[in-house]
Amino acid sequence: MGPVPRTLELFYDVLSPYSWLGFEVLCRYKNIWNINLQLRPTLIAGIMKDSGNKPPALLPRKAQYLRNDIRLLGQHVQVPMQFPKDFFSVILEKGSLSAMRFLTAVNMEHPEMLEKVSRELWMRVWSRDEDISEPQSILAAAEKAGMSTEQAQGLLEEISTPKVKNKLKETTEAACKYGERSGWALYLQP
Template identity: 30%
Template sequence: MSGKITCYLDCVSPYSYFALIYLERNREALRSHNVEIDIVPVFLGGINVGSGNKPPWTLPAKADYSKFDSARAKKYFAVQAVKTPSFFPILSLLPQRSLIYVKATHPDHFIATFRDYFLEMWENGIDLSKPELLAKVLSKRFKEGEVRQVLEAANSPEWKQNLNANTEEALKRGAFGCPWYWVRNSKGEEEPFFGSDRFHYMWEYLGLPWRDIELAPAAKAKI
């Protein structure tokens, strides 16, 4: 078996957080099947505009439902501390550009840095759109000079364009939100997937062995 999962994420999306957690938990199992994971930072705001989609909180019915769905997802993915920050939503351009730069120049720190961003925003309520706060988060893994380089790159034309290119790539692949996946199986076939609760469909498409959800019968009463 072989294949590739290209996953488009934005730190402004809690469901992107859940997706990254789940993929990382299964990275070794996927590697054993020769399935590669490529995490790609994108700008969700640009995807919404480009696809004509609207964020859930702009539609009252979706906003009301999301509190139930979010609570269920937190429990399932074992991230009980996740909460919506008071400043939500942020303009995620700066952190997303910085992640692209980190991926290109410090690949060994890329996933850990992305997880730091999610953790600090969704569990600790840190506004990553503010350069000084983003710098503090980056300082957990990078030296002072490196942090300065990351922030400078995130404000440069080159890395602004790189984020635009990633976002356009996702849109060309049909994206209307995050997390968005483009999956290639061992036959060379490719299909899109969306959300943090469609992994069983993905495993099936990739031809991987997996266990379906099983409903256990009620225990018999003892006589």
């Protein structure tokens, strides 16, 4: 019998292309690297606010670097990435609050579906330039990931409940606290 797997938490938001790259690598290699991967849906807007950071796309030099970096990393990691045509509307106006609340509800009620539904939401925004903010878009992603219409609809109805809102807030605050200690949103537990 080999060593006991270490637990690794990935705090992520489907609005972040870098989170998607990390997600895919960790999902691919979790068995080889002997890690127990815990996916933790988080709100990147909350992390940005807490840290005082601005989205890289708002800074001209970082925006230019970001576009090229994401393209090259996507090719290297074999993740089909392309920027949304109306990037600023998708990132700054629409955001990911509903999608991340939905993923929080998925994690609470059907954690076995979290990886697939998360991936499908990333595919919508970062591969196919599709919406992730409207209820019908979230339902389409969940169904494409293999969730029944009834399950997905039930979870969608929960995204405005205090239980789901508070859980997303708690997870985002936990990510901020880990970041204060380590500077990373990825945390390896001893």
